[in-house]
Every structure is written in C-alpha cells, then in structure tokens.
Amino acid sequence: MPDLIQSPSILLTLFAFLLMIGPLIVIHELGHYWAGRLCGVRALAFSVGFGKELWHRIDKRGTRWRIAAFPLGGYVQFAGDADASSRPDPALEGASQDQLKGTLPGAKLWQKMFISFAGPLANLVVAVLIYAGFALALGVPQTAPIVGRFAENSAAQAAGMQLGDRIVSIDGTHIDDFADIVPRVILYPDRTVEIELDRAGRTLLIPVKIARFEDKDEFGNKQERGLLGVGPETTEVARIGPLGAIGYGVRASYERLKMTGVGLGQIVTGERSVGDLSGLPRTAKASGERLTLGWLPFIDLIAFFSINLAFINLLPIPTLDGGHLAMYAAEAVRRKPLDIRSQEWAFRIGLGFVLALAVFVNMNDLIQMFL
Numbered sequence: 001m002p003d004l005i006q007s008p009s010i011l012l013t014l015f016a017f018l019l020m021i022g023p024l025i026v027i028h029e030l031g032h033y034w035a036g037r038l039c040g041v042r043a044l045a046f047s048v049g050f051g052k053e054l055w056h057r058i059d060k061r062g063t064r065w066r067i068a069a070f071p072l073g074g075y076v077q078f079a080g081d082a083d084a085s086s087r088p089d090p091a092l093e094g095a096s097q098d099q100l101k102g103t104l105p106g107a108k109l110w111q112k113m114f115i116s117f118a119g120p121l122a123n124l125v126v127a128v129l130i131y132a133g134f135a136l137a138l139g140v141p142q143t144a145p146i147v148g149r150f151a152e153n154s155a156a157q158a159a160g161m162q163l164g165d166r167i168v169s170i171d172g173t174h175i176d177d178f179a180d181i182v183p184r185v186i187l188y189p190d191r192t193v194e195i196e197l198d199r200a201g202r203t204l205l206i207p208v209k210i211a212r213f214e215d216k217d218e219f220g221n222k223q224e225r226g227l228l229g230v231g232p233e234t235t236e237v238a239r240i241g242p243l244g245a246i247g248y249g250v251r252a253s254y255e256r257l258k259m260t261g262v263g264l265g266q267i268v269t270g271e272r273s274v275g276d277l278s279g280l281p282r283t284a285k286a287s288g289e290r291l292t293l294g295w296l297p298f299i300d301l302i303a304f305f306s307i308n309l310a311f312i313n314l315l316p317i318p319t320l321d322g323g324h325l326a327m328y329a330a331e332a333v334r335r336k337p338l339d340i341r342s343q344e345w346a347f348r349i350g351l352g353f354v355l356a357l358a359v360f361v362n363m364n365d366l367i368q369m370f371l
Contacts, residue, residue: 047074138237141235327346
C-alpha cells in the first residue's frame with residue numbers, strides 16, 4: 001500500500017472542484033451556442049450557473065451573458081425555448097415558418113440534433129486534446145503484451161500462464177499492447193475470460209478467472225478492481241507527431257467512454273453496486289486530491305470528468321441532451337414533432353428522475369465519506 005498523503009483542505013478541494021467543473025460547463029454550453037449560431041438560431045441567454053444573477057452583459061446580437069450564484073451548471077436559452085431546459089415555448093404552437101425563423105423549433109431537424117449533440121461533443125474534444133497533449137509532450141508507452149512477471153497470487157499464473165507468453169486476445173478482443181489489457185480486466189472482477197496465448201509459436205486458449213483486488217490509493221480511498229496479476233518486463237516510450245497524438249487522444253477517449261458505459265450498465269444490471277455512482281461530494285474530493293498530487297494528475301482527471309459529462313448528457317433522459325436527441329429521433333420517424341403536451345410530460349418526468357438521482361448519489365456520497 002502506498003504511503004498515505006494528507007487529504008487536502010476544504011478550501012483547496014473547493015478551489016480544485018470549481019477549477020475543474022467551471023471551464024467544462026462553459027465549454028459544454030459554448031458547444032451548443034456555436035452550433036446554434038452556425039445554424040442561424042438566436043441565443044437569448046448564456047448562463048454560467050443557476051439562480052440569482054450576479055453579473056450580466058448583453059451583446060450586439062441580443063444574447064444575455066450572465067453569471068449566476070449557483071455555479072454547478074449552466075445553459076443556453078435559444079429563441080423559442082420556454083425556459084432553460086430547452087422546452088419548446090407553448091406560445092409558438094401553430095406558428096408559421098416566418099414566425100419560427102431564427103428559433104430552435106423552426107430549425108431543420110438535423111440542425112436541432114446537431115445543436116443538442118454539440119455540447120457533449122465539445123466535452124469529448126476537450127478530452128481528446130488533453131490526451132493528445134500528454135502524448136505529444138510525454139510520448140506514448142509501448143509495451144508488447146508479453147508476460148515478464150507475475151504478481152503474488154496471480155490469477156493468470158494459477159490458470160497456467162507462463163513467463164514469455166504473448167497475450168493475443170481476451171474474449172476475442174485483439175491485444176496489441178499491455179495497455180489494451182486494462183479495460184478488458186479492470187471492470188470485471190470474478191468474471192472468467194478466455195485468453196488466447198502465443199507460447200513459442202503455439203496457440204493456446206486458457207480460461208482465467210479475473211481476481212477481485214482491493215487496493216488503497218495515496219489518500220486511503222478504497223477501490224475494487226479486476227486483476228490478472230501479470231506485468232511486462234520493460235516499457236518503452238515512443239515519441240509521436242501531432243497527427244499521431246490526435247489519434248492516440250481519440251483512442252484513449254473512446255476507451256474511457258466505453259468503460260464509463262460498461263460501468264453504468266453493470267450498475268443497472270446489478271453486477272456492480274449503486275454505491276459506485278459518484279456525486280458532487282466525491283467528485284470534489286477527487287479533484288482536490290488530484291490537484292494535491294500535481295497538475296498532470298489533475299488535468300488527467302479533467303479529461304476523465306469531461307468524458308463522463310459528455311456520457312451523462314447523452315443519456316436518453318428528457319431535460320438532458322440525449323433526451324432531446326431521442327425526441328428528435330421520434331420526430332424523424334413520425335415526420336412531425338411530438339405535441340407540446342407530450343413534450344411537457346416528458347420534461348417533467350425527466351426532471352423528476354434527474355433530481356431524484358442527484359439526491360440519491362449525493363446522499364450516498366456523504367454516507368460513504370463520513371459514516
């Protein structure tokens with residue numbers, strides 16, 4: 001276990017959390033805003049935060065740029081929106097195309113979908129650029145998936161794996177690098193996987209039950225993960241150019257996005273505890289701890305949180321971007337928008353679900369942190 005580091009102060013934790021979440025919210029909403037401008041949709045308001053307005057400025061296009069008292073969120077309100085949730089204004093029902101010009105309800109279907117998707121897309125681009133920047137500045141570890149050592153009580157060694165074996169695939173997924181092993185193992189403790197090996201030119205297939213391992217990080221936080229118990233002999237760092245770095249950033253972001261989806265799916269199916277859902281308290285705690293470790297770990301957390309923010313917003317829940325996309329998909333099938341009453345009920349149900357989930361995960365965080 002690593003030597004424990006003293007937890008950061010409340011002030012440092014709050015500073016780190018706002019430093020992480022504030023810019024990501026602004027970038028997310030700017031994605032919506034610029035997509036709207038490209039599609040000719042007027043923005044009535046751009047808000048960082050909710051609640052009482054602390055500052056505002058109205059630009060030459062009539063957009064009210066505002067900072068509000070409660071900073072954990074934000075929104076862009078387009079012409080034709082009834083409120084900050086982008087719910088269509090009932091007053092526009094039955095309006096002519098001339099009356100709808102420049103409004104979100106009057107935009108073409110593909111434009112509305114693009115505007116909704118642009119916020120999560122902006123967050124994904126942030127993650128890609130961060131990982132690309134790491135790759136460009138620090139290089140990319142390249143480690144052949146050849147077993148060079150075993151951990152104590154290694155699940156892989158117990159199953160018959162030997163030093164010098166090359167891991168070719170895990171459950172049919174090809175392995176090119178040792179780093180490819182992690183996402184196929186870390187989320188699946190106690191699961192038995194089939195591993196294809198190359199042993200001195202011979203192909204072998206062996207079943208391995210992934211071990212369940214609890215370690216503690218530098219601050220004493222418990223983490224459960226799957227572990228094969230194998231490691232490489234050596235790791236080389238390769239220098240790559242800008243295009244290669246962007247490619248690496250895309251792959252790294254995709255892997256982390258997929259892991260987020262798998263983790264949520266496991267919670268839904270009961271394979272993983274709902275206690276693994278993190279709310280604002282644990283996210284703030286993690287941000288303070290990462291900043292204590294240095295800027296690189298903190299920026300890495302920003303990339304990971306940006307991916308999570310994109311993923312959560314793409315869930316098909318009304319009031320979230322994914323909910324809007326789901327309704328636009330229904331509009332494409334029906335060849336006409338859902339009626340205002342149906343949209344009203346969808347937004348109410350979605351808002352209720354989001355609020356209930358927020359209360360649950362944040363209370364769960366506080367219970368796990370202090371009890």
